[in-house]
Amino acid sequence: MIEAHELSKEFRDRKRGLVRAVDGVSFTCRPGRIFGLLGANGAGKTTTLRMLATLLTPTGGRALVAGHDVASEPEKVRAKIGFMSNSTALYGRLTAREMIEYFGRLHGMDGAALRARVDTLIGELGISEFARGRCDRLSTGQKQRVSIARAIVHQPEVVIFDEPTNGLDVMTSRTITGFIHRCRAEGRTVIFSSHIMSEVERLCDEIAVVHDGRIVAHGTMDELRAKTGRTQLESVFLALVGEPEEVAS
């Protein structure tokens, strides 16, 4: 469960002065459902997710992740979340197995329990054949699978994905989207961000459209269609953020 209430983040930028990257965002993500943040680059998606993952501290509002406050109990929050983005890379000089074990240990796992969990993940995600290979020698697809294992080694209640399929080929993207579906089936709370309309449409139970740090619309795909009176997600999106559609489309 994620509850964000009037969540805000201000940065001090040398050139632009005070920047409100996220401006009073509120939403709720429930277990067993996939919540999507849809928005253009720079809309505030990454900042929002980074606040939920306790990488950044909110400057306003509050957020509870798995019952813990992100600002006052960051370590408890991190124990309950699995976070993946395209800037969560692997340690090149560790083997795939060592990588997963290392993060298990950082989450306080140890001994036989850790070994059993790592074995399970290696089996389930098809990592066995390259488990002893160094991470910097793995293919992109193999790396993604190790990243998934790393993110869920501690059985997190909440899984946060920041543009997880950005820059990946179709095959590798499928590994990720398959994994997102699995997380929902297992009853985890899933939140993910993307600027790819079709991906959001295909995966999400609920969508929040983010623009300029604010949520401009919120609901299921059908609700958003009804609200704008359009069927194509792209047109729905453009209508919601208030951009005129190109004449050709």
Place this chain on the structure above:
Amino acid sequence: MRAARTVFLKEMREMLRDRRSLFVAFVVPLLVMPVIFVIVALTAKSRERTDREEVLPVGLINTVAIPGLPEAIGAQANLAPRSFAVREDAETAMRDQAVRAILIVPIEAAGAFLEGRAAAAEIVYDGASDKSRLARDRLEKVLQEAEKAEQLRRLEARGLNRSLLEPFDLKTTNLATPRRTGGFVLGAILPYFVILWTVVGGMNAAFDLCAGEKERGTMETLLVSSASRRQIIAGKVGAVWCLSLASALFSLVGLIVSLSGTFRAVAHIGGETIEVSYGSIAAALVTVIPLGLMMSSVLLVISAIARNLKEAQTYVFPVSMSVIVAAMLSTILGQENTLALAAVPVLNTALAMKQVLAGIFNVPFLALSLTTSVVYALLTLKLAVSMFERESVLFRA
């Protein structure tokens, strides 16, 4: 602190798999420094030999005026005398490097010398040429010998004793044991190199552990684990500290092996043997421990602030320059230092190490220097932790 231990062990494992870090931290101090020392020592030795043996042509004008002088010059195996009639010819020859220096005795000198007065003499040389200076020194030496012989002759002619001119019969005795002499020689250069390696040895690793992680995108992966920032940075500082101390140890071993080899050769000439006690070396290493922690913390602060490896390497420049200057100062300053110097970071460690190696145990100085080093180490560690806890530092756009 279990997470700190996990981070520490993982960082050590990764560093030991990184050939570049290992090369800089271990191979260079252990092997490259000794090789440089051996080359320098051999060059110095061969230089010394050519300085002694190379035959230098010198021009002589009217030296026959002083009885015995041409013979004395001719007796020098490393001088090749050539007579000239006029000064201009001799100076032309010197410009063509056919002679390296000229000894001129004016006509009237003969009379003065015989009458027991001071005879004028002049040596012409080229101050910008090593060989000319060397030829000048050799001619001067011959003249000094001739002067001494003439002094004795003149004194004896008047029935006087030599002691009239040399009221002191001076003799110097060296009380230092070979061990202390060794400590002194080592103490002059060793702290400089050991301190340099304490910094350089951990530098690569320190930059890799924050700036490198940002660059490679593993920092976020690490920060979303449930380990606290404090534990993560503690593990990282520990790993860099370990590597920097190992590097200092390796440089010490490399230096002592190469220096003892080199000095044995040099000592043969000087006739002195050189020894260093293992106790002194161990004590010298202890002084590096707090310095290692301080430098590891400083390097990690830089590494945390930097957005990538390149930035870290730029930011570290003033730090490494200050360390080099402080370490160099220790080679200039003596072993008897005022207590105030014990409060200067880096320099205090260098001086403490120098004293310990020379067998001087100045307890107040050592205690103060160790205490201040520990305080500086803890302060910089605190700074590293607070930097690592600041999101504006870790997520600099």
